[in-house]
Amino acid sequence: MQTQQSRNIIVTENLGKSVKTSNGTLHILSDINLLVTFGESIAIAGESGSGKSTLISLLAGLDTPTAGSISLNGKSLTSMDEDGRAAMRNQLVGFVFQSFQLLQGLTALENVMLPLELRGDKTAKSAAVALLERVGLSERLTHTPRQLSGGEQQRVALARAFVSKPAILFADEPTGNLDSKTGAKIIELLFELNLENNATLILVTHDQTLANRCQRIIRLDAGRMV
Amino acid sequence: MKPLGLAVRLLWRDSRAGELTILFLALLIAVTSSTAIALFSDRLERTMTDQTAEFLAADMVITSHATIPESWLEKATQLNLAQAQTAEFSSILIEHDELLLAGIKAASANYPLRGFLKTTTSDYLAETIEHQGPEPGFAWVEKRILSALKLNLGDPITVGEKKLVVSKIITYEPDKQGDIYSLSPRVMINKQDLQATGVIQPGSHVHYFFQFSGESSQLTEFKRWLKPQLNLAQRILDIHEDRPELGSALDRAERYLGLSSIVVIIISGVAIAMATRRYTERHLDATAILRCLGCKQRDVLWLFVSQFLILGLLTSALGCALGWFVQEMLFKLLRNLLPQSVANPGWLAVFLGLITGMTILIGFALPPLLRLKRVSPARVLRRDLEPLPTSAWLVYGLAFGIVGVLIWQYTEDLNMTVTIFCAGLVLLLILGLLIYLILILARRSLPIMPLNWRFGLQGLLRNNRATISQILAFTITLVAMALSFTVRSDLIENWHKQLPERAPNHFALNIFPEQLPTLQTDFKEQGIEGSQFYPVIRGRLTEINDVTVQKIVSKDSQGESATHRELSLTWTENLPEDNKIISGTWWSPEKKGEVSVEQKLAESLKINLGDQLLFIIGGQQLTATVSSIRSLQWDTMKPNFYMIFSPGTLESFPGTFLTSFYLPDSKKTYLNQLVKKYPAVTVLEVDLILKQFKTILTQLTEAINYLLYFALMSGFTVLFSAIYSTLDNRIYESALLRTFGANRSLLRKTHIIEFTLLGLVSGVLAAIISEGLLFALYSKALNMDYHPTLYLWIALPLIGAFAVGLAGCWGVRHVANIPPLRVLRDS
Structure with missing residues (x-):
């Protein structure tokens, strides 16, 4: 049992999220029971409004559930306070978003250095340069997001996600803002990096082809796993 | 984490991207003007004190x-x-x-x-x-x-x-x-x-x-x-x-200088609060990313607070240097009016400028900034997740507290501080209620409005909270500017009234009753304008209600000095010009044995209405009943009396007459004839003192004018920057309207209506508030007569509508010209 538990990086039990509205309680997610093992890749699919983004934000500790529990790498996220979850995110988790979410004020290099800097890592710069070279942006280190194309911005986001060597990578529609050709390149890069880092991948997508590249697909409908 | 390094980098990037321009300008204006005013008033006060010390x-x-x-x-x-x-x-x-x-x-x-x-x-x-x-x-x-x-x-x-x-x-x-x-x-x-x-x-x-x-x-x-x-x-x-006449002029000028500082600080504080709000809103996403990447709440707060502290220190230092420069320029501009030797600027005032800058920044910027601490990391996935606003108590409480402390520190006058503070608080509450009512009224009238009016009004009604705070901000700015202008005008007018062009500049004393008719004829023939001829009888006040005066007064008070010398007593049928009855009534002609006492002496000697005063006049006793207490203006250079008796009370005592008159320089030689013809008459020439006094008032007037320009300049600059800090949403919404087919003309009209209405409403409310504050200030702090200021009711709404309308339309002018997609993408 101990061995089985230690292989699981994400465990949720009866996870739920509801909000109170003027028309009563709205259940966004209900009874999500999920076991994710180390190195596994999972796609979360579903229609708009099915609760995909809510699930990913709960799993990553960006939001708190109203029911059930989550544990990440054996530690209960639900019993942590906000600062505890922040520390957990910094140590364990990487993110890639549909809208890239780069800090507009910082250069590509500074954006990638950020997670390591927040950790107090002295090697932040060299690690960030190496990773930007790996994603093919060695010529773009001092460019700010505004000076980069969408594809380039998403590469910077990938570099930032992997620079801290996360155990889990959460990707929310990573190609949603890109044309299909650029999107395909980004996905290749994402899977390559994921493999190199031996990270667990949780990918939210509408794209069936992309979902099929993952080892497992979880479908959500009206906040429930189907 | 190395928060300071990251803070410096973010600050540098933000400043290069223009994110900090408004904040920087507002703070720079606040520090520059408060340093300049502090330095200027400190130097001016010391110069003036030196100059008046000459007396x-x-x-x-x-x-x-x-x-x-x-x-x-x-x-x-x-x-x-x-x-x-x-x-x-x-x-x-x-x-x-x-x-x-x-x-x-x-x-x-x-x-x-x-x-x-x-x-x-x-x-x-x-x-x-x-x-x-x-x-x-x-x-x-x-x-x-x-x-x-x-x-x-x-x-x-x-x-x-x-x-x-x-x-x-x-x-x-x-x-x-x-x-x-x-x-x-x-x-x-x-x-x-x-x-x-x-x-x-x-x-x-x-x-x-x-x-x-x-x-x-x-x-x-x-x-x-x-x-x-x-x-x-x-x-x-x-x-x-x-020298009470100079003392009161200086006191009022000092109070005005203090008021100017407060005005600029309040205006700048409002701008800083608005600019920080904009800064906070524009940094919600970045904060969410930082939080998502594992930045703790307190680290996020420290990251932004440290940026503000660095910005505050640098800007305040620059502001102090600029303030120094500005006051040097002011003194250069005024050099023809000021005495040869001007006091040196004091370093304390510069340090005070720095402290003021940091205090305003913390007081006005911290509450909106605290909102960043509450940004949810889940915002990276759902942008509509807005952090809860900081508690209104904290926002207004801190700002009010800071303003209160600053007002107190500048005025060193608890009375004035409490007056401004309480009046401001009450008026703000009334104001908030009024704005709320206006918005309800506007919402009700929406269905009957034409399209462009509807869009314009909807711009204001969409976010009630933001609209109320904007109107509040513009109103406060306009009020501050109006106060500065009105008080200055009335102060100067008051001085001019006290010392008109042909103010008496000579006194003639010791005029014997038998000389009076001929002297009056002589004056008439010479075309000399004089004040009334007052009879003067010398007498000493010895008892109040049968108690010896020395037992009543405290040592070294004004009353104490009055009991040690003979007073000039007079009688007159009519209340002298510039005298005002504070309590009691002026007598009817047939009343005898009554006396009217000057207010300050009455306070010092604890004299009340109905008290019996015993005087010794030339060895004889005289008792009189206090029938009124008067205030009088010491700075008019007309004969003033502590004790005025009702007609028929003093006539039996021997006395002489006294008058003051105006004699131009060209007629100065007449004095020789006068002295020759009436050798017993003493002529006291106060024209030189008067000229010196007038010079001082002219200097003060000029200085105050410059300070007003300064306050108005900062007011307008801040008003414009405040509008700019509210434009993001409007630009975004206008771009949306354009994508739905709204043409440029409709957008332009909508913007004109929206901004002009915003300014107009702020102007009307500013007029109401100014009137209330002026009443409180004049009656409680400046001791001046209050008159309703009609022009404020016309000027403030017009200036508000014009300035806010112009700045707003200018700020959103690009929306009509650039492709809407670009605006929407950039947002």
């Missing part, structure tokens, strides 16, 4: 009927105070069979410590400025002495037993003042000759003046040390106590 010829004077203990002078020496002494007494001079009662003044070497004397050697030569009195063996005399005693310059004159040579005609003496009855033409001699005159005998009537000047802290210490040791016949004089 005492020193910073502080001890008057005494005998010499003071040596230890007092030693203490003054220990405190590095410069010292001088004069002794004044009356003496009959006899030359060429002519007799004249002269006022002799024996001056020590350092006299005058402040100001200067003016002398001449002939009518045709210009006056010479002298920084000390005559050498031993010489006498300087007033010109009237030469004519009265048939003397020429170089002739000998005998003062007591000492023969001296008349070497100069004295034309100006800074500290010629005091009881005007003791004024007789001046003979000034050196103190070393005093003993030789033989006039100083035990029991002789001599006034000694021990003068001191130096650092104000040392003077204060000396005064504190000295006060308990003074006997009943000794008094300390300084400028605020001894």
Whole structure:
């Protein structure tokens, strides 16, 4: 049992999220029971409004559930306070978003250095340069997001996600803002990096082809796993 | 984490991207203006105090009927105070069979410590400025002495037993003042000759003046040390106590300078709060990313607070330097009006500017900034997740607290602080309610509006909270500007009224009743404009309600001094101009045995309406009932009286008459005829003092004008930047409207309606608030008459509508020209 538990990086039990509205309680997610093992890749699919983004934000500790529990790498996220979850995110988790979410004020290099800097890592710069070279942006280190194309911005986001060597990578529609050709390149890069880092991948997508590249697909409908 | 390094980098990037421009400008304006005003008013005040100190010829004077203990002078020496002494007494001079009662003044070497004397050697030569009195063996005399005693310059004159040579005609003496009855033409001699005159005998009537000047802290210490040791016949004089007419002008000017500082601080505070709000909103996403990447809440807060602290320190330092430069420029602009030597700027004022800058920044920027701490990391996935706003109590409480402390610190006047604070609070509450009602009314009228009006109004109604805070901000700015302008105008008008062009500049005293008709005819023939001729009877107040006055008054008070000398008593049927009844009623003509008492003396002597006052007049007793308490303006240069009696009360006592009149420089020679025809009449020339007083008021007026321009300039700059800080949402929504097919003309009209309405409403509310605050300020703090200011009701809405309308439309002008997609993408 101990061995089985230690292989699981994400465990949720009866996870739920509801909000109170003027028309009563709205259940966004209900009874999500999920076991994710180390190195596994999972796609979360579903229609708009099915609760995909809510699930990913709960799993990553960006939001708190109203029911059930989550544990990440054996530690209960639900019993942590906000600062505890922040520390957990910094140590364990990487993110890639549909809208890239780069800090507009910082250069590509500074954006990638950020997670390591927040950790107090002295090697932040060299690690960030190496990773930007790996994603093919060695010529773009001092460019700010505004000076980069969408594809380039998403590469910077990938570099930032992997620079801290996360155990889990959460990707929310990573190609949603890109044309299909650029999107395909980004996905290749994402899977390559994921493999190199031996990270667990949780990918939210509408794209069936992309979902099929993952080892497992979880479908959500009206906040429930189907 | 290395928060400081990251903070500096983010700050640098933000500043390069223009994110901090408004914040920087608002803070820079606040610090520059508050430093400039603090420096300027500090320097001006010290310069003015120096200048007004000339009226005492020193910073502080001890008057005494005998010499003071040596230890007092030693203490003054220990405190590095410069010292001088004069002794004044009356003496009959006899030359060429002519007799004249002269006022002799024996001056020590350092006299005058402040100001200067003016002398001449002939009518045709210009006056010479002298920084000390005559050498031993010489006498300087007033010109009237030469004519009265048939003397020429170089002739000998005998003062007591000492023969001296008349070497100069004295034309100006800074500290010629005091009881005007003791004024007789001046003979000034050196103190070393005093003993030789033989006039100083035990029991002789001599006034000694021990003068001191130096650092104000040392003077204060000396005064504190000295006060308990003074006997009943000794008094300390300084400028605020001894020259109420100048004191009140200076006090009001100081209060205005304080008010200007507060105005600029409040305006800038509002801009800083608005700019920080915008900054916060534009940094919600970045904060969410940082939080998502594992930045803790307190790290996020520290990251932004440290950026603000760095920005605050750098901007405040720059503001202080600019403030220094601005006040230097102001002094350069005013150099023709100011005295030759201007006090140096004080470093404390610069330091104060820095502290002020940081305090305003923390007070106004911290509450909106705290919102960033509450940003949810889940915002990276759902942008609509808005952090909860910071508690309104914290936002307004901190801002109010800071403003309150600053007001108190600047005015050093709890009364004024509490007045502004309470009035402001009450008015803000009323204001909030009014805005809310206006918005409800606007919402109801939406269905009947044409399209562009509907869009314009919807722009305001979409976010009630934001609209209320914007209107509040514009209103406060407009109120602050209006206050600055109105108080300044009324202050200056008030001064002009006190000293009109042809204000009386001479007093004629000791006019015997039988001379009155001819003198009045002479004045008429000469075209001399005079005030009323007041009868004057000398009397001493001895008892109040059968209690001896000395038992009632505290030592060293104004009342105490009034009980030690004879007062000039008068009677009149009508209340003199510039006098105002504070309590009680002015008498009807047939009332006898009533007296009206000046307000401050009444307070000091604890005199109330209905009290029985006992006077001793020429050995006889007179009882009168207090029927009114009057306030009067000391700065009008017209005869003023502490005690005015009802007609029929004083007529039986022997007395003389007194008047003041205006004599232009060109008619100055008439004085000689006057003195010749009425030798007993004493003419007191106050035209020089009056000119000096007018110069000081002109300087203050100019200085205050510049400060007003400064306050208005910062007001407009801040108003414009405040509007810019609210534009993001409007630009986004306009771009959306364009994608739905709204044409440029519709957008332009919508914007004009929206911004003009915003300004108009703010202007109307500003007029209401200004009126209320002016009433409170005038009646409680500045002691001036309050009149409703009609022009504010027209000007403020117009200025509000125009300024906000113009700035707003200018800010969103690009929306109509650039492709909407770009705006939407950039957002």
